[in-house]
Amino acid sequence: MLPASAFSHPSAVPGAPAVEVFELRKEFRRREGLHRRRVTALNAVSFSIERGECVAILGQNGSGKSTLVRLLSTLLLEDGGSARVFGYDVFREPRRVQRLINRVSVEASFFKRLSAIENLSYAARFYGLRRRETSAEIPRILERVGFPLDRATGPMEDLSRGMQQKVALARALLTSPALLLLDEPTTGLDPRSKLEVQEFIREVRRVHDATVLLCTHDLAEAEKLAERVGILHRGELLCLAPAAELKRRYRTETLEQAFFAATGTALDEGEEASE
Amino acid sequence: MRGAATTLRSELMGLSGILERNTYIIRRYIWWELAWFVWTLANTLTIAFIAKGFAQSGAKIDVNKATSWLLIGALVWSYLGMVFGLLVEMVQWERWEGTIEHTFMAPLSRTMHLLGTGLFAVLYGIVRTAALFVVIALFFHLRLPHANYAAALVVLLVASVSFIGIGMMTSVLPLISPEKGVQLGYVAQGLLLVVSGVYYDVSVLPGWMQALARISPAxxxxxALRKTIIDGAGVRSLWGDIWPLLVIGVVAIPLGLEIFRRGERYAKRHGKLKRSG
Structure with missing residues (x-):
């Protein structure tokens, strides 16, 4: 069991879905010689996620997955459409949204000379958590994610990627997010670390009742963890349904075949980056 | 009322997070800090030796006073460099470490984020500048019998408000130009150097540069610092220099915050709020 969080969940608008995205559009300008051209990263994407649900978005590199996560993380402004998190407008009420979310991305993103405890400690302060709340909570959470505590005071740069990713999960959990945004959290991890991270995600949902948006290009991971799977291709959300239904819809036996049937390309084929 | 108190507590906690993080960083890079201190010391010595050099070449000057005069210029320049440096590199550093997205998506207001960085820069700058001053004063056996250090600290703190405000304006540059923003910040710092009379009186400047000097807090x-250290002036007698600093500070902080807010919106619009590589 995860340790009981010392912090209560922040408030959310009663009855509102965890995520409501409507006709969301994002473009980037790309320089090509003397000219700039517009590249559409997301094109009129609409979906919603219920509270406590886990939704996986599958897509190739450059399909718009990270742009979607960054929009919901308040790191980008939209070019059209809307997005709400627990009823709050992501672009007009970012502070309210920021209190409800946290994120784990493919890069662990830490001050590499600082220790795990130092990185978690200052980050918790940004979420209004006091030292007396976090001094006991940080070692507990690190232990729970399988991080060896004897490494917790050494520089992060001396840790393996798997260990760094566990610290990233601990950082996200420390703030008790109501919505956890996972942007390829297991990419590049060894099989054992991958399984540990996946088990931890299940436990976060079970114990903390968190809603999870998982962007990945790992089909097995999506099928194992998510109630519904979406396919994002060239900025467009082609479908969003339970994996079994997707297989039925595309008359395929595997999710991989369903992805190919929906997009005409394999998941591991690269595309041009959207940013 | 209770909600406002909770928000304020949360904001102050966020500000303390900035101080905490930067303290960890300084501690983890302590040998680099020492190396940089030696570099600053060498630079300051170079400036302070100028008075002795002029005296040796026949110029009739009070070497002790001239050295003190130049030393104060060099110290303020070094202090200003630290405050501006920490502010302008705030974004670039986070971009490099890859933490920029996590910091900017945290529920920490940009005001507290920038003020926390500015406050840390001031505290860090004062400690380093004081250490530098002691070492140089001992090196040159400077006699400063009238120095009013308390008044000097007051002047430095009042001036720091303006420095933080201008630093905020320059700190937006790496946000909108990840490649060249930091260098542009140093250009702004250099412009302050030339018009503010760091190593000479501003009266030697051409008229149009003197006009710029009047709007520079430096x-x-x-x-004011020269008056406190060399002549022992008290805070009351420095009002003529303190009130412009207060006015510039009152204008610079909100202006700096607004410029940063607009820069952040631009970065969010164009996808520049992300790590390097």
Missing amino acids: TYALR
């Missing part, structure tokens, strides 16, 4: 800070 001009008033330098003049």
